[in-house]
Amino acid sequence: MLNSPLSPSSTELVINVLDMVLSEGKPLDRAYSHHFSGLQLAPSEQARITVVAGDILRRLNLYCYLSDVKFEEMSRMGTRLLNVWHLFHELDLPKMQYALQVDEKEYFDRLEKAKAQPALWDGCPEWLDTMGQAQLGEAWAKERAALSTQPKRYLRVNLLKCTREELGKKLRNEQVQTKEVEGVDTALEVTSDSALFRTESFKKGWFEQQDAGSQLVATAVDAKPGMRVIDACAGAGGKTLSIASQMQGKGRLLAMDVEQWKLDSLKQRARRANAHNVETRIIASSKTIKRLKLSADRVLLDVPCSGLGVLKRNPDAKWRDTPERLPVLVELQKHILQSYSRMVKVGGILIYATCSIMPEENRDQIDAFLAENEHFKFIEDENISVADSGFDGFYLAKLERISE
Known part of the structure; x- marks a missing residue:
């Protein structure tokens, strides 16, 4: 965290970033890109701005409660929230022109009340706290607290x-x-x-x-030189490039996704990394998958998920998401697991992964799949806990195809 207050210009940038995220629904990384573009900011000052904006979003409801500011009031009342943030972290108040002042007695009264509300103290919205308790039980409290901390x-x-x-x-x-x-x-x-x-x-x-937890998922693929490997939900390719490194550039590594722009980004990253065995392919229809039936030694399915294991890195997501999104994602995961598993050859390994810590997206999916697919057997799985590891939260399971 900071050891001195933000400058007036930096406080303005923080407020503008928060307003774009909360009022316009923009992802945090795009808000940074928009507001930093064209500015000659020193790397250290840019880092200070991202530290403050990120911390506020990780515990947004707490800071809004302490400052008596609503999410949608950020552009008008953000200076008061920034003053409260500095008070909370025992820093001198920033020298902002026309800043809304804080009633310190009221602030400290609210602070004591907040300490008695663990979910609020951890910056957790009510819908997420309800879901976490339902799915993780007593383990949820430590995960919730860990998700409110600054990522390494x-x-x-x-x-x-x-x-x-x-x-x-x-x-x-x-x-x-x-x-x-x-x-x-x-x-x-x-x-x-x-x-x-x-x-x-x-x-x-x-x-x-790349987060260390994400690296563990890629390591679990255990790809060897000369293998045929498919990363079927490759995105921009962080895990693809890790797998290419395992393969020492030997063999065939097929990176697939439904969005071409992500694959284009992967191509550029692969060139810089000397990952010459990476081939990209857009998933245009179900035929793309069918053509690769029983062809791969390894298939990684890093499926679309809630992202509830990476909230300390993407804290804006919990203020956009709703509980209604999870059932839609669970159905999509089931479809991908059922359809894309066809690409694994007999004796090959399927690796299913999410960046979620919710069992409904993780072991529950694997158990349901195995109950319907006798051609696969369970090898092992791993829950990468945010609280226990200090990394982002992930899940991975390894299954072997034992017959056609």
Whole structure:
């Protein structure tokens, strides 16, 4: 967190970012891009702005309660919320022109009341707290608290170009401090406030920014050189590139998605990473899947999901989402699992993954699939807990096809 107050111009940027997210429904990353575009901000000041905006969104209902500001009032009353944020973190108030003042007695009264409401204190909307308690029971409280914390920054070393040790040394020479992550052989945690994407290491393709939990999912694919591997919900390809590294550039790695722009982005990233065995293919219809029937040694299904395991990294999502979205996603997951599993050959492995911590999207899906598909057998699964790991929350399950 900060050790000094925001500058007047930075407070204005934070309010504008929050207003775009809350009033216009824009994703947080797009709001940053819109408001930072064309500005000559120092990397350190840009980082301070994202720290504050991110923290406010992670516990938005708490800060709104403490400041008596409604979500939709951000453009008009955001200065009071920013003053409350600084008070909460025991910082001097920022020097904002025309700022709305805070009644400190009322603030401290509200603070004591908030401490007695765990869901509010953790910045959890009521619908999500109800869902979390229903699905995770007593385990929900620690996950809810963990999701309100600031995410750490992790890198994945590109083993096609360097080792983890070489990357760490190279980054130190570029004034980026890192440390190795226990239990994740490809990961480094960034411990300094550094502009990663301006480094020569990044430009040369030595690393990608990727959460350590996400790296564990890719590692579970266990792809070997010479295999035929399909990443069937590849998106922009973070896990695809990790799998390419496992394969040492040998074999065929097919990255598929329903959106061409994501695959176009993946192509650029693959070129920078020297991942020459990556081939992209748009999923135009069910025929695309049928043509690949029983063809792959490994199929990764990183399916569309609620994203409830990555809320500390994407905190704006919980203020846009509703409980009605989950049943729609669950049905889509069932369809993808049933249809795309056809691509796994006999003896091949299917890896199902989500960035959710809700059993309905995770083990419940696997149990339902196995009950209807005797051609597969369960190998193992893993819940990557936000609270226990410090990473984002993920689920993965590995199934083997034992017959046609």
